[in-house]
Amino acid sequence: MGLRDWFQPRMLDWVMRQMNELRSEALAAAEGDVLEVGFGTGLNLDFYASSVKSVTGLDRRAAEGLPALEERVGRARFPLERCTLRADGELPFDAGRFDCVVTTWTLCSIRDPVRALAEMRRVLKPGGRYVFIEHGRAPSAATARWQDRLNPLWRRISDGCNMNRPIDRLVEEGGFELTGLERFRHTGPGLLAHMYRGVATRSP
Numbered sequence: 001m002g003l004r005d006w007f008q009p010r011m012l013d014w015v016m017r018q019m020n021e022l023r024s025e026a027l028a029a030a031e032g033d034v035l036e037v038g039f040g041t042g043l044n045l046d047f048y049a050s051s052v053k054s055v056t057g058l059d060r061r062a063a064e065g066l067p068a069l070e071e072r073v074g075r076a077r078f079p080l081e082r083c084t085l086r087a088d089g090e091l092p093f094d095a096g097r098f099d100c101v102v103t104t105w106t107l108c109s110i111r112d113p114v115r116a117l118a119e120m121r122r123v124l125k126p127g128g129r130y131v132f133i134e135h136g137r138a139p140s141a142a143t144a145r146w147q148d149r150l151n152p153l154w155r156r157i158s159d160g161c162n163m164n165r166p167i168d169r170l171v172e173e174g175g176f177e178l179t180g181l182e183r184f185r186h187t188g189p190g191l192l193a194h195m196y197r198g199v200a201t202r203s204p
């Protein structure tokens with residue numbers, strides 16, 4: 001294991017733990033067999049409600065060898081499967097396989113988010129839910145302009161994260177109908193603090 005492979009999941013885990021206070025509320029609508037795209041270091045595992053029956057965690061990276069991740073996996077009270085692959089390609093699941101798809105702070109870094117969303121929609125049962133919390137484009141035009149200016153640099157230093165994506169629009173472009181959406185400013189640097197928390201269903 002190289003230094004980068006050791007450091008990257010630890011750094012990700014530390015940064016993303018700062019979001020833990022938002023997880024329970026965001027994940028409250030998740031239920032049944034869940035596909036979690038952008039599983040990261042498994043931080044959501046401790047926050048799923050008892051309505052969740054199983055989780056399939058998918059990520060482009062495995063984050064192996066992280067003791068905190070193994071502890072979370074060990075504590076999970078539902079069957080958990082993990083797979084390492086990119087979400088913006090074809091997913092190896094039958095259409096309608098999952099009751100629910102979850103992303104938390106992941107659409108920002110998927111290279112082709114609309115393609116990934118369309119594939120998430122395919123593997124979701126008719127009537128199933130897409131549950132998400134993401135950061136994205138600010139409602140204020142002035143802040144959004146700064147996000148656009150700084151995004152190319154930010155993307156380069158932050159492992160492909162984009163700060164300026166209009167999450168609600170992308171979700172709809174991916175074939176979902178928003179049934180609930182809250183937008184709010186969380187703590188932390190303003191350019192990264194604009195949250196989109198929502199639930200969507202497959203549009204017909």
Ligand SMILES: C[S@@+](CC[C@H](N)C(=O)[O-])C[C@H]1O[C@@H](n2cnc3c(N)ncnc32)[C@H](O)[C@@H]1O
Binds near residue numbers: 044059085088
């Ligand atoms: C900011 S982290 C969030 C991790 C986790 N969802 C959380 O809430 O702590 C974004 C995650 O998305 C994953 N990711 C980015 N692009 C991806 C892709 N195309 N396919 C699958 N996973 C991807 C990254 O590897 C990373 O684990």
